[in-house]
Amino acid sequence: MSTTLLPDHETAEVLDRTIVARPSLRDTIDQSLAMAWRALKKMRRNPEQWFDVTLQPLLFTAMFAYIFGGAISGSVEDYLPIVITGILAQTALTACMATGIQLREDMDKGVFDRFKSLPIARIAPLVGPALADLIRYGTAATLTILTGVLMGYRPGGGVPGVLAGWVLTVVAGWSLAWIFTYFGTRARSAQAVQGISMMVMFPLTFLSNAFVPAETLPSWLEAFVNVNPVSLVISALRDLMNEGAVTANVGWALLGCGIVVAIFLPLAVRSYKKKV
Amino acid sequence: MTRLPDTDLAVAAAGLVKTFGEHRAVDQVDLEVRRGEVFGVLGPNGAGKTTTLKMLATLLPMDGGEARIFGVDVRREPHMIRQLVGVTGQYASVDENLTGFENLWLFGRLQGLSSARSRATASDLLERFGLTEARDKQIKAFSGGMRRRLDLAASLISQPPLIFLDEPTTGLDPRTRGQMWDTIRELIRGGSTVLLTTQYLDEADQLAGRIAVIDRGRKVAEGTPDELKTSVGSSTLQLRMSEAADTADAASVVRRVLGEEPVLTPEAGGMNAALADANRAADVLIALRQSGLSIASATVQKPTLDEVFMAITGHAAEDETDPQMEVAR
Numbered sequence: 140m141s142t143t144l145l146p147d148h149e150t151a152e153v154l155d156r157t158i159v160a161r162p163s164l165r166d167t168i169d170q171s172l173a174m175a176w177r178a179l180k181k182m183r184r185n186p187e188q189w190f191d192v193t194l195q196p197l198l199f200t201a202m203f204a205y206i207f208g209g210a211i212s213g214s215v216e217d218y219l220p221i222v223i224t225g226i227l228a229q230t231a232l233t234a235c236m237a238t239g240i241q242l243r244e245d246m247d248k249g250v251f252d253r254f255k256s257l258p259i260a261r262i263a264p265l266v267g268p269a270l271a272d273l274i275r276y277g278t279a280a281t282l283t284i285l286t287g288v289l290m291g292y293r294p295g296g297g298v299p300g301v302l303a304g305w306v307l308t309v310v311a312g313w314s315l316a317w318i319f320t321y322f323g324t325r326a327r328s329a330q331a332v333q334g335i336s337m338m339v340m341f342p343l344t345f346l347s348n349a350f351v352p353a354e355t356l357p358s359w360l361e362a363f364v365n366v367n368p369v370s371l372v373i374s375a376l377r378d379l380m381n382e383g384a385v386t387a388n389v390g391w392a393l394l395g396c397g398i399v400v401a402i403f404l405p406l407a408v409r410s411y412k413k414k415v
Numbered sequence: 416m417t418r419l420p421d422t423d424l425a426v427a428a429a430g431l432v433k434t435f436g437e438h439r440a441v442d443q444v445d446l447e448v449r450r451g452e453v454f455g456v457l458g459p460n461g462a463g464k465t466t467t468l469k470m471l472a473t474l475l476p477m478d479g480g481e482a483r484i485f486g487v488d489v490r491r492e493p494h495m496i497r498q499l500v501g502v503t504g505q506y507a508s509v510d511e512n513l514t515g516f517e518n519l520w521l522f523g524r525l526q527g528l529s530s531a532r533s534r535a536t537a538s539d540l541l542e543r544f545g546l547t548e549a550r551d552k553q554i555k556a557f558s559g560g561m562r563r564r565l566d567l568a569a570s571l572i573s574q575p576p577l578i579f580l581d582e583p584t585t586g587l588d589p590r591t592r593g594q595m596w597d598t599i600r601e602l603i604r605g606g607s608t609v610l611l612t613t614q615y616l617d618e619a620d621q622l623a624g625r626i627a628v629i630d631r632g633r634k635v636a637e638g639t640p641d642e643l644k645t646s647v648g649s650s651t652l653q654l655r656m657s658e659a660a661d662t663a664d665a666a667s668v669v670r671r672v673l674g675e676e677p678v679l680t681p682e683a684g685g686m687n688a689a690l691a692d693a694n695r696a697a698d699v700l701i702a703l704r705q706s707g708l709s710i711a712s713a714t715v716q717k718p719t720l721d722e723v724f725m726a727i728t729g730h731a732a733e734d735e736t737d738p739q740m741e742v743a744r
């Protein structure tokens with residue numbers, strides 16, 4: 140047998156096969172797609188995974204519109220442009236919270252022992268489900284917008300504005316999901332992820348401009364509301380969908396999402412690697 | 416170009432250590448597995464078998480020692496090691512939500528096979544492992560034995576040169592266990608190098624060419640099954656007389672020749688006598704003939720591995736069962 144290592148230790152010949160020291164970008168993409176395929180199969184076979192992106196947006200849209208509509212905007216119709224955009228962000232956030240909880244549940248299963256023992260990129264088991272979940276965010280956004288339209292929401296941005304808002308919702312969901320994916324890799328149990336995620340999610344949604352205009356809040360609260368990434372996304376959604384305008388808010392929202400990914404994606408991969 | 420020293424060793428591990436808190440689960444274990452052999456790690460539940468395999472498979476960091484697989488450093492090149500070793504864990508690691516075929520297809524894709532190649536290999540393996548009917552069933556519907564077989568199939572997708580089998584039959588009923596042994600034997604005939612762990616002495620005896628006995632994290636003995644049996648010393652002479660009435664006379668002859676008291680086994684109509692050397696059996700038989708005592712049967716038996724284990728570690732091997740597998744059954 141001849142076993143040789145190149146000086147940079149990138150590849151070696153062992154028993155007539157060439158082995159590599161790390162996966163290539165191409166391998167990483169293929170492996171992530173294979174993991175996304177697995178996540179999709181799982182979703183199809185576990186319908187309860189769809190509750191939070193189907194029933195919840197329907198219920199919340201109707202509930203919030205009828206309860207707060209009169210008090211905040213004078214009428215339900217006037218409140219719809221505010222509440223629809225708020226609920227879009229909120230359901231995206233709930234949906235991506237489930238991403239973290241499900242990852243944790245998944246990691247406790249036997250099959251993850253095999254994933255760990257296979258020569259695959261350590262990022263693939265995390266990116267796979269994240270890709271598959273794009274479908275869930277898309278479903279949640281579509282249903283929320285449709286419910287709104289049925290209730291009388293007439294977005295000022297027209298079809299292009301609404302499409303842009305839809306895309307932004309999905310992008311935001313995918314980006315913020317990395318916060319919860321990180322918790323998923325760190326926490327000891329799925330329940331712990333749920334607990335932590337709730338504690339993060341409530342301030343993020345309710346201390347935002349989702350349901351009430353920020354100006355009506357006390358000034359110290361207004362300061363937090365204005366830097367909350369969820370508020371950034373909601374303001375951008377309002378500009379896109381209600382005004383049809385690509386404003387600085389859109390830029391801030393995308394930047395906010397980018398920063399979240401840049402921080403939490405590497406953290407999640409590192410913490411997953413450590414568990415291995 | 417750096418050249419690793421040529422090696423005929425599939426696994427070369429020295430001084431492996433793993434501690435969990437205060438507890439030394441693996442304590443200075445050395446292992447050498449040659450290419451093409453089946454090496455058994457034998458020890459009771461909790462001895463450190465799984466922990467040892469996990470360290471070698473890069474699933475657990477080593478706290479001490481070093482290990483090479485086909486010359487590749489386990490600590491420094493984990494990704495390379497994962498391309499050389501197929502791991503079948505103690506608990507089946509397949510996806511409950513997928514069917515048998517989907518599982519194998521996925522593992523093939525993850526290891527760089529094309530979709531078509533992956534499909535073909537998956538079908539081949541399902542057939543080879545007698546799982547064709549279960550092809551499109553979700554794993555949830557699989558029996559314990561089917562899961563184990565699928566798990567084994569899953570670790571063969573990329574045809575790894577070294578296969579780890581962690582307690583492949585723990586928790587299986589005797590019939591399923593026999594099937595699993597056949598499957599493993601077939602694998603061995605294919606020329607793979609196998610490192611297997613087991614709590615069952617007969618399993619190691621049946622499958623492995625060489626055995627390391629570990630107990631409480633330490634290696635306590637190593638050798639072929641025969642060497643281990645011989646190292647414990649005495650074989651046993653089992654005698655049965657034609658006439659039960661001759662038994663007492665025969666016993667006194669045995670005592671005279673061997674200088675030791677035989678153990679009478681009335682239910683078998685005979686006696687067992689310990690032999691320091693198997694050749695002493697002939698002396699006993701000659702003395703019996705000279706005394707005019709007729710024997711119905713005489714056999715010389717080497718000690719079983721159970722006795723070996725008892726002699727080496729001072730306690731029996733199979734006194735503990737694995738509670739988790741009991742439940743899974």
Ligand SMILES: Nc1ncnc2c1ncn2[C@@H]1O[C@H](COP(=O)(O)OP(=O)(O)O)[C@@H](O)[C@H]1O
Nearest residue numbers: 435439440458459460461462463464465466467
């Ligand atoms: N993750 C862990 N944390 C703490 N102790 C562990 C862990 N894994 C194994 N052990 C302990 O290490 C010892 C060896 O375990 P293991 O390698 O699973 O034994 P075996 O496979 O031989 O039954 C046992 O005492 C077990 O309780």
Ligand SMILES: [Mg+2]
Nearest residue numbers: 464465505582
């Ligand atoms: Mg074990």
